[in-house]
Amino acid sequence: MQDIMLLIQDPTAWVALVTLVVMEVVLGIDNLIFISILTNKLPPEHRDKARKIGIGLALVMRLGLLGTVAWIVQLTNPVFEVFGHPFSWKDMILIAGGLFLLYKATKEIHHSVDPIDHKDDMVGAGEKVVQITFAAAITQILILDLVFSIDSIITAVGMTPHLPIMIVAVVAAVTVMLLAANPLANFIEKNPTIVMLALGFLLMIGATLIAEGFGVHVPKGYIYAAMAFSALVEILNMVSRNAKKKKKSSDQTLH
Known part of the structure; x- marks a missing residue:
């Protein structure tokens, strides 16, 4: 308690908190775009619930990872080498997450530009069958939550050594995500060209994650x-x- 009071009275701690909140919100944009596109494939009555569950899981996962900061930091230690280049668990997680994003974004773009291949998805007077189940949506959101959460926590650890600041920043960032989820998803749904732009963003983010995994730093x-x-x-x-x-x-x- 005394440590928390000292942090509250420390101006540098407040600067670190504001900086980290902004950073976490910016990093959360990637996750939010993916959640918005994925949940828009669900029936309208399930979308809001799926978004809340997905973002709630992101919060739980990040707070849980904050409780294992010492272990998270060790994820950056090299595990093996390939042609002299060391790879850590963090690198492998980023590469796997990047490949997953590339696959999902490419699949969605193909579906958008070549709907003839998906004519079996159509019923009645042009109505689309639900393209994804609720469980599948949550599972995919959880996979990306893990990738972005680890990246988020490692970023937080690099910016401040104080766990209370990290917790407040993560809660604040996820709260912003929760408030922005529905407006962003509705905006994407009402503007088809925005969907393609968002999928392009996911392709770029996926490629960036893979590059980071191979040790090529791309300034955010x-x-x-x-x-x-x-x-x-x-x-x-x-x-x-x-x-x-x-x-x-x-x-x-x-x-």
Whole structure:
């Protein structure tokens, strides 16, 4: 308790907390995009529940991993070498997670651009059959939660040695994810072009995870700057399309 009071009175601790919260929120964007795309494949009545469970599992997993910080740190120790390059458990987890993201994003892009191959998924008057079960969605979310949680905790350990700061930062970041989950998922669902952009983000994130696993450091700032620029361009395209629709509707009304 005394240690916590000392942290509260320490300005550097507050700076570390704010910095770590921002970092955790930014790192959580990747996870949130994946959860949004995956849960949108469920029936509407199950989507909100799946998002809450998925994000809740992320919180439980990260808090659980914080309780084993000493073990998490050891995940960065080399386990074996291939052609002189050392690989740790962290590296292998990042590579596996990156490959999983590449597979999922590529599969979803193929489904979007070549729907003929998926005509068996169609019933009735163009209605789609549910493409994924609730259990399958939660399982896949859990896999990515593990990958992103380990990356998140290792980042937190590198920024501050104080466990209370890490716990508060993780809870704050996951709370932001929980609040943003439904609006982001609804926005993605209502704008098909955003889905393709988000899948492109997942491809880039997957490739980045694999690169990190092989020891090639990719500055996160470049990744998120590219994502922000792409999102801005797409938003401008959406504004342009809406303006054209309004103009066309206005012209038809006048005639």
